[in-house]
Amino acid sequence: MKLVLVLWPSFFVAGLAEALFFTLVNPHELYLLGQPVDWSPLATYSVGFFAFWFVCAASSLATMFLARPLQEGGSPAA
Amino acid sequence: MSEDSGTTKPRIRAKARVVPIAVDDDSLYEVRQKVYPRAVSGVFAHWRWALVWFTQILYYGLCWLPWNDRQAVLFHLVERKFYIFGWVFWPQDVFYLAVLLIISAFSLFLFTAVAGRLWCGYACPQTVYTEIFMWIEEKIEGDRARRMKLDAAPASPRKFAIKAAKYGAWGAVSLWTGITFVGYFTPIRELLPAMFQFDIGGWELFWALFYGGFTYLMAGVMREQVCKYMCPYARFQSVMFDADTLTITYDTLRGEPRGSRRKGEDHRAAGKGDCVDCGICVQVCPTGIDIRNGLQIECIGCAACIDACDQVMDKMNYPPGLIRYSTENAIRQKWDGRAILRHVLRPRVLIYSTALLILCVAFLWSLSTRSALRVDVIKDRRTLAREVEGEFIENVYTLQMMNMAERAQRFGIQVSGIDGARIDGASEVGMDPEQNRSLTLRVRTPMDAAPKGSHAIYFEVKGLDDPDLHAREKSVFTMP
Ligand code: SF4
Numbered sequence A: 001m002k003l004v005l006v007l008w009p010s011f012f013v014a015g016l017a018e019a020l021f022f023t024l025v026n027p028h029e030l031y032l033l034g035q036p037v038d039w040s041p042l043a044t045y046s047v048g049f050f051a052f053w054f055v056c057a058a059s060s061l062a063t064m065f066l067a068r069p070l071q072e073g074g075s076p077a078a
Numbered sequence B: 001m002s003e004d005s006g007t008t009k010p011r012i013r014a015k016a017r018v019v020p021i022a023v024d025d026d027s028l029y030e031v032r033q034k035v036y037p038r039a040v041s042g043v044f045a046h047w048r049w050a051l052v053w054f055t056q057i058l059y060y061g062l063c064w065l066p067w068n069d070r071q072a073v074l075f076h077l078v079e080r081k082f083y084i085f086g087w088v089f090w091p092q093d094v095f096y097l098a099v100l101l102i103i104s105a106f107s108l109f110l111f112t113a114v115a116g117r118l119w120c121g122y123a124c125p126q127t128v129y130t131e132i133f134m135w136i137e138e139k140i141e142g143d144r145a146r147r148m149k150l151d152a153a154p155a156s157p158r159k160f161a162i163k164a165a166k167y168g169a170w171g172a173v174s175l176w177t178g179i180t181f182v183g184y185f186t187p188i189r190e191l192l193p194a195m196f197q198f199d200i201g202g203w204e205l206f207w208a209l210f211y212g213g214f215t216y217l218m219a220g221v222m223r224e225q226v227c228k229y230m231c232p233y234a235r236f237q238s239v240m241f242d243a244d245t246l247t248i249t250y251d252t253l254r255g256e257p258r259g260s261r262r263k264g265e266d267h268r269a270a271g272k273g274d275c276v277d278c279g280i281c282v283q284v285c286p287t288g289i290d291i292r293n294g295l296q297i298e299c300i301g302c303a304a305c306i307d308a309c310d311q312v313m314d315k316m317n318y319p320p321g322l323i324r325y326s327t328e329n330a331i332r333q334k335w336d337g338r339a340i341l342r343h344v345l346r347p348r349v350l351i352y353s354t355a356l357l358i359l360c361v362a363f364l365w366s367l368s369t370r371s372a373l374r375v376d377v378i379k380d381r382r383t384l385a386r387e388v389e390g391e392f393i394e395n396v397y398t399l400q401m402m403n404m405a406e407r408a409q410r411f412g413i414q415v416s417g418i419d420g421a422r423i424d425g426a427s428e429v430g431m432d433p434e435q436n437r438s439l440t441l442r443v444r445t446p447m448d449a450a451p452k453g454s455h456a457i458y459f460e461v462k463g464l465d466d467p468d469l470h471a472r473e474k475s476v477f478t479m480p
C-alpha cells in the first residue's frame, strides 16, 4: 500500500506536468544530449510521461522517507 | 459510533472506520474486508443506470462520429491539434483548456455545495465502471449470497470456470475501453483495422493495454478503495459541505430506537422507531458503511441505501424516506421539502453560481468570436533600418501567420500608421488549411515621412475570400 502512496500521487502530478509541458513545447523542438529527438511524437510523449512519473515518484519516495518519525537514538523507524 | 439505542437484536455495524494512521505503520490501511454489495433497484438505481448509459454511449460512441471527412472529436497528438466538431484547437489555445478546467472546478464546487457527492454517486468513471463490472459479476456469479458462498467454497473446476468467465468478461470490457481511449488520440477508424492486422504501433498498443489495465484494476479489484484512499476530491469535498447541503441522510429521529418487530405490530406503541434493523442498507452499500451512523467520509452518495430502505418501508407499509436526500438542518428542525429548497439559495451557492455563469458566458463568447486567423509581427533585430535607393527607409519584419481554418485562404496585407508606408514586394499570401507560415516583409517609407526615432506601425491582414477574417498587429518602425 505504501507503493500506491508513492506511485499514485506522482502519476497524477506527472499527468499534469506532461499536459502542461507538451502544450508549451513541441516534441520536434527537443534536443537530447545535443541530438534532435527524432522519435515518433507518440514515443516522445510516452517517454516524457514516464520520465515525469519517475521524477515525481522519486520525490514522493523522498517525502515518505523523511516523514518517518525519528525513534530514540535517532534512527528512523522501519 | 456506538450510540446505543436500546435494541435487543445485535446491530449490524459498519466495519471499523478508517483512521489515518502514522506513516510508520506498515499496514497503512486496515486490512480490507471484501465488500459484497447487494444489487438494488429503485428510482435512484434507475438514475445511476441512465447515467451509465449516457456517459458510456458518449465515451464509446463519440470517437466514431465523423465530421467533414475526419473524426469529430480527436485529440491528434501527432499533429498537435485538437479537433472538436467544427473547432480546431492549437497549442496556442491552451487558454481555453485552462478556462474549461476552472469551469469544471466551479461546477464541482456548486454541485457539492447543493447536493453533496452527486458527481461521485452518478457520473464519476470510477462509479460508472464499477457499476458495469458489478453487473457482469452479478450476471455470472449470481447474487450476493451466491458470490459469498462461491468465494468461500474450495477450488473446483466449476469455481474456476465461473471465475474465468467473469475475469474474461471484465478483461474484454477493459480492453475495449482502452482501445477507445487510444482512439481519441489516433484516428480510431485507422487504429482498429491496423490492430486486427497486428500492425499497430507499439505505443498505441501499450496505452490501450495500460488504460484497459487501469480500468480493470480500478473497477474490478480496487473499487471502493479508490474512493477511500486515492481520490483527492473525496478528501476535500467535506469542506464544501455545510448544514444546508443535501446529503444521503438517515432520519435518526424517525428511525430510532431501531429493532425487529412482527409485521402489523404497532411499533410506536412498543416504543420503537421505523428502522426494522434489517441491515439491507448496509448490504447494498458499495463502500460497506452503515449510513445510520451518520454521514461518513466513505459515503459516495450513490443513494443505493435509499432505494433499498424504501423497499423495506414499502413492505412494512411505512412511508418511504427513512433514508433520503436531506440536510443536517432539515433533519434537526424537521423541515419539509419546500423549506429545504428555500435554504438551497444561500450566499455560498449564489457566489458559486454567479462565478460559474460569468465564466461560462465569457468562455462561449470568446469561443464564438475566436478568429481562425492569427498573426504575430516580429521586427527583424539584425537590420534595424537601412536606406535604399537613396529615397526610402526600409525595415524588415517577420510575420508569423496561422490559418486555423480547415480550408485554404488568401490574405491581403497592408501597413498603416506612417504616411507613404508600403510593403515592398507581394502583399498577398495564400495559405493551406491549418497552415503555419512565417513571412519576411520589407516595409518602406519615404525618407522624410517621419522624424528620427521609433514610430508605431500597424499591419493589417484581411481574408480576401472571407472579410470576417481580420487581424491588426502593432509593431515599431525605426527611422535612422
Ligand atoms: S434498510 Fe432501512 S429499515 Fe433496514 S436497517 Fe437500513 S435503515 Fe433500517
Ligand code: SF4
Pocket: B248, B281, B284, B285, B286, B287, B288, B289, B290, B291, B298, B299, B300, B301, B302, B303, B304, B305, B306
Ligand atoms: S451509505 Fe448509501 S449513499 Fe452512501 S455509499 Fe453507502 S449506499 Fe451509497
